Amino acid sequence: RDATARVRAGSAPRQVAITTTPGFASLWLIPRLARFTGSHPQVDVRVSATLEVLDLERSRVDVAVRLMPVSRGKGPALFEESVVPLCSPALAKSLRKPADLANLTLLTVEYPDHSEAPTIDWEPWLKVMGLHDLRMKSTLRFTQYADAVGAAVAGQGVVIGRLPLLRELMREGRLVAPLGEGAASQRGYFVETSRRAAGNRDALEFAQWLREEAEAAQRA
Structure with a gap:
């Protein structure tokens, strides 16, 4: 019985x-x-990419990476987000100043409940630029x-770039920020871990790996 138990334990899926x-x-x-x-x-590794905020215990999820207001963040922070308008290098030739956005197409996400304005993600940048309304x-x-x-x-068209998610596309030159910094x-x-993750060494190592990758990305 002991030998069988050891074999079964060794073959249990990790x-x-x-x-x-979905974006992250x-x-x-x-x-x-x-x-x-x-x-x-x-x-x-099982990845559930969803805008729904899952209950970790009920959904039997080990690790969550949540996009949250900094003031309400739970768990270790990977990085803070900044936003800036991005477009292709070819399109950037016609985007020299914020007023030029009026001649271009807005690329945006439609949220499931349709409650958010198309430019909701642009608001931090619009505020910094002193733009009260955006018409494209x-x-x-x-x-x-x-x-x-x-x-x-x-x-x-032009998308609001969430950094550092799109930093690699910018390094490759596939997207540029013609209107300046974010x-x-x-x-x-x-990064939030569930109670069940405390007994899952692989889950704890995955959470640590996420933090190390985020640190390496910011140093690059």
């Missing part, structure tokens, strides 16, 4: 379940995830932020 926003998952986490799975080949020629709405970013890369959004990404 899993880490994480929940986060597709633009920041997934491009880096192979570094974790490469060093933890026996661990199955037309609007393209997407259900996922990554799709709006893809449209910006394709030169279809403005702090007063939000940040925070």
Whole structure:
């Protein structure tokens, strides 16, 4: 019986379940995830990318990366967010000053409850620039932020860039910020672990890996 118990324990699946926003998952986490799975080949990682704020215990999730107001952040902070208008290098030629936005297409996310204005994510930048109202020629709405970013890369309009999620696209020159630096959004990404994660060494190592990746990205 003891031998059978040891065999079963050794063959039990090692899993880490994480929940986060679709934008963080597709633009920041997934491009880096192979570094974790490469060093933890026996661990199955399950990513739930959703705008819904899941209850970690009820949903049996180990780790959450939440985008929250800095004043209400729970758990260790990965990084704070700043926002800035971004577009393709070709489109940047026609965007020299904020007034030029009136001639371009707004690329934005349509939230599930339709309660947010199309430019809600622009508000920190608009405030810094002293712009009380933003009018653009037309609007393209997407259900996922990554799709709006893809449209910006394709030169279809201007998206509000959430940094550092899009920093790599800027380093590659696929997106540029012709109107200058970003403005702090007063939000940040925070790592929260569930009670069940305390007994899951792989989950704790995953949370630590997230923090190390965030630190390395900010040094780069």
